[in-house]
Amino acid sequence: xxxxxxxxxxxxxxxxxxxxxxxxxxxxxxxxxxxxxxxxxxxxxxxxxxxxxxxxxxxxxxxxxxxxxxxxxxxxxxxxxxxxxxxxxxxxxxxxxxxxxxxxxxxxxxxxxxxxxxxxxxxxxxxxxxxxxxxxxxxxxxxxxxxxxxxxxxxxxxxxxxxxxxxxxxxxxxxxxxxxxxxxxxxxxxxxxxxxxxxxxxxxxxxxxxxxxxxxxxxxxxxxxxxxxxxxxxxxxxxxxxxxxxxxxxxxxxxxxxxxxxxxxxxxxxxxxxxxxxxxxxxxxxxxxxxxxxxxxxxxxxxxxxxxxxxxxxxxxxxxxxxxxxxxxxxxxxxxxxxxxxxxxxxxxxxxxxxxxxxxxxxxxxxxxxxxxxxxxxxxxxxxxxxxxxxxxxxxxxxxxxxxxxxxxxxxxxxxxxxxxxxxxxxxxxxxxxxxxxxxxxxxxxxxxxxxxxxxxxxxxxxxxxxxxxxxxxxxxxxx
Amino acid sequence: xxxxxxxxxxxxxxxxxxxxxxxxxxxxxxxxxxxxxxxxxxxxxxxxxxxxxxxxxxxxxxxxxxxxxxxxxxxxxxxxxxxxxxxxxxxxxxxxxxxxxxxxxxxxxxxxxxxxxxxxxxxxxxxxxxxxxxxxxxxxxxxxxxxxxxxxxxxxxxxxxxxxxxxxxxxxxxxxxxxxxxxxxxxxxxx
Numbered sequence: 001x002x003x004x005x006x007x008x009x010x011x012x013x014x015x016x017x018x019x020x021x022x023x024x025x026x027x028x029x030x031x032x033x034x035x036x037x038x039x040x041x042x043x044x045x046x047x048x049x050x051x052x053x054x055x056x057x058x059x060x061x062x063x064x065x066x067x068x069x070x071x072x073x074x075x076x077x078x079x080x081x082x083x084x085x086x087x088x089x090x091x092x093x094x095x096x097x098x099x100x101x102x103x104x105x106x107x108x109x110x111x112x113x114x115x116x117x118x119x120x121x122x123x124x125x126x127x128x129x130x131x132x133x134x135x136x137x138x139x140x141x142x143x144x145x146x147x148x149x150x151x152x153x154x155x156x157x158x159x160x161x162x163x164x165x166x167x168x169x170x171x172x173x174x175x176x177x178x179x180x181x182x183x184x185x186x187x188x189x190x191x192x193x194x195x196x197x198x199x200x201x202x203x204x205x206x207x208x209x210x211x212x213x214x215x216x217x218x219x220x221x222x223x224x225x226x227x228x229x230x231x232x233x234x235x236x237x238x239x240x241x242x243x244x245x246x247x248x249x250x251x252x253x254x255x256x257x258x259x260x261x262x263x264x265x266x267x268x269x270x271x272x273x274x275x276x277x278x279x280x281x282x283x284x285x286x287x288x289x290x291x292x293x294x295x296x297x298x299x300x301x302x303x304x305x306x307x308x309x310x311x312x313x314x315x316x317x318x319x320x321x322x323x324x325x326x327x328x329x330x331x332x333x334x335x336x337x338x339x340x341x342x343x344x345x346x347x348x349x350x351x352x353x354x355x356x357x358x359x360x361x362x363x364x365x366x367x368x369x370x371x372x373x374x375x376x377x378x379x380x381x382x383x384x385x386x387x388x389x390x391x392x393x394x395x396x397x398x399x400x401x402x403x404x405x406x407x408x409x410x411x412x413x414x415x416x417x418x419x420x421x422x423x424x425x426x427x428x429x430x431x432x433x434x435x436x437x438x439x440x441x442x443x444x445x446x447x448x449x450x451x452x453x454x455x456x457x458x459x460x461x462x463x464x465x466x467x468x469x470x471x472x473x474x475x476x477x478x479x480x
Numbered sequence: 481x482x483x484x485x486x487x488x489x490x491x492x493x494x495x496x497x498x499x500x501x502x503x504x505x506x507x508x509x510x511x512x513x514x515x516x517x518x519x520x521x522x523x524x525x526x527x528x529x530x531x532x533x534x535x536x537x538x539x540x541x542x543x544x545x546x547x548x549x550x551x552x553x554x555x556x557x558x559x560x561x562x563x564x565x566x567x568x569x570x571x572x573x574x575x576x577x578x579x580x581x582x583x584x585x586x587x588x589x590x591x592x593x594x595x596x597x598x599x600x601x602x603x604x605x606x607x608x609x610x611x612x613x614x615x616x617x618x619x620x621x622x623x624x625x626x627x628x629x630x631x632x633x634x635x636x637x638x639x640x641x642x643x644x645x646x647x648x649x650x651x652x653x654x655x656x657x658x659x660x661x662x663x664x665x666x667x668x669x670x671x
Contacts, residue, residue, distance in 0.1 A: 342571040343521060350551055350562050358552040362536040362545045374536045384546035394537040396504045425625045459623040460501060480505035480634050
């Protein structure tokens with residue numbers, strides 16, 4: 001199967017009025033060498049004389065009503081994966097062929113669809129209904145199938161009559177062959193093999209053999225992507241929170257078994273509760289650490305399930321691990337036995353109330369700037385490690401610098417701060433801290449700071465700084 | 481001296497309150513005292529709008545910053561609910577709540593029950609005069625300027641201003657970074 005217009009078909013399919021847009025020229029663009037170029041185009045655009053690689057502004061000049069959209073290659077690749085999964089309905093042996101094709105090994109499954117021709121008809125029909133333009137062909141070898149999809153005119157062309165480019169050769173070899181008058185595969189077959197190999201390298205012979213079936217070529221089938229979802233359909237609708245909890249526990253046991261098989265742990269879970277009236281309610285659970293222990297996870301769902309409106313009852317439940325992380329079996333030793341596992345559960349519980357990223361821990365950072373000498377990291381996504389360097393006494397609290405009145409390079413003897421009038425009793429300093437010029441920071445625009453530890457007669461012990469390059473005094477922190 | 485030892489650290493499985501300019505120092509000294517082993521964890525619940533930043537380099541002498549978790553609650557109610565949950569969990573040794581509004585009797589009592597259930601200690605840092613009647617003790621802490629001492633003086637006045645089971649007293653205390661403990665300074669030396 002070859003989908004020559006896969007990206008544009010995908011985008012047009014997703015649009016609401018596919019049929020309305022169908023006969024209007026549409027292109028996908030990508031940015032290359034400072035210009036937007038056409039990446040993929042639909043049939044209508046091709047009919048207007050546009051082609052791939054053309055500048056978008058040129059194309060607009062030819063065709064003013066052209067619609068365009070930037071291309072998304074990642075989504076295209078995902079779409080092709082999806083198509084591959086869909087085509088497993090025909091045979092289990094499905095491989096990707098480049099960025100826009102699929103290879104199916106239908107030997108042994110064609111008869112299930114009433115023969116090769118009926119199967120291809122079925123594929124064509126279904127793809128056309130889905131709005132995809134695909135070239136489909138069946139052949140005895142992978143190379144021949146590729147040649148037929150890309151270059152074949154009729155359904156059962158003979159590969160010998162196809163141009164040499166159908167042998168999956170690179171452009172340079174193709175041109176060289178054409179220049180010698182070898183236009184068709186049959187021309188190439190008429191030549192002695194040794195001559196071809198000597199002249200064009202072993203690649204041409206290999207491709208020729210692969211197409212004719214003299215050389216084996218395998219299809220690498222796609223691996224099955226593990227899916228962590230389980231569901232439960234109930235004969236009678238339920239509405240009590242306790243019943244929903246019980247159902248969730250059952251689902252969790254099954255999900256955790258799945259996770260255990262793959263050595264994975266869930267990081268984020270989504271429970272979808274479908275109601276009798278077709279409405280659906282979702283409960284999300286973000287865990288502070290990868291987990292696959294049903295007994296530990298189920299109490300964490302309590303709060304979310306309590307908030308669900310069951311309406312006339314819930315008759316279908318679906319639990320999916322939307323985010324998983326590798327979690328290997330760990331050996332229990334004396335060192336790990338006392339590990340505070342319950343702390344992760346607590347972080348999860350709190351996180352589901354106030355947001356998982358709002359539970360934070362402090363990590364050391366390599367900087368002498370007071371505000372940047374530590375990092376604030378979400379506790380669920382970080383581990384506490386690293387050593388804290390303690391050189392000089394630092395205040396317990398830091399706040400954004402608050403300006404006070406003062407002049408000169410010595411701390412002011414009397415000043416007002418936060419509606420208090422304070423008298424300097426003793427001051428220690430200065431300690432000069434220079435801004436990190438390689439990191440732009442708005443607060444440090446005033447240049448170097450001379451920090452003073454000021455003990456006031458009123459008791460408050462403050463961290464003051466003076467900016468000599470841009471004279472001013474500020475309070476930046478408070479000591480014990 | 482012995483009197484102070486019998487009051488500090490305050491009773492476990494209870495919630496206490498502290499106010500005054502040195503409330504942070506009290507909280508960290510208490511955290512350092514309660515969480516001697518590395519497995520203990522302190523949860524510091526604060527309201528997210530609070531612009532004052534806890535400085536780990538500043539409190540490292542009191543408590544290993546690795547032992548501290550900070551919860552930034554979006555509102556007063558969320559802060560109280562998070563604190564209650566943490567107290568009840570039994571995984572946290574000390575929950576510090578930094579609050580800007582007074583807490584009612586119901587909320588105070590709930591916190592007491594949670595602390596009892598989880599065998600943890602709670603400490604509310606409150607603005608002056610906003611305490612709840614449910615607290616076990618209330619402390620007022622203020623720094624004291626000591627004209628004679630060395631420059632790195634940490635002299636403070638700690639005063640019990642409410643006590644459900646004992647007398648009200650005041651001490652002049654000093655933090656000793658070498659031994660990581662609070663030393664009581666005799667009153668006479670101050671006069």
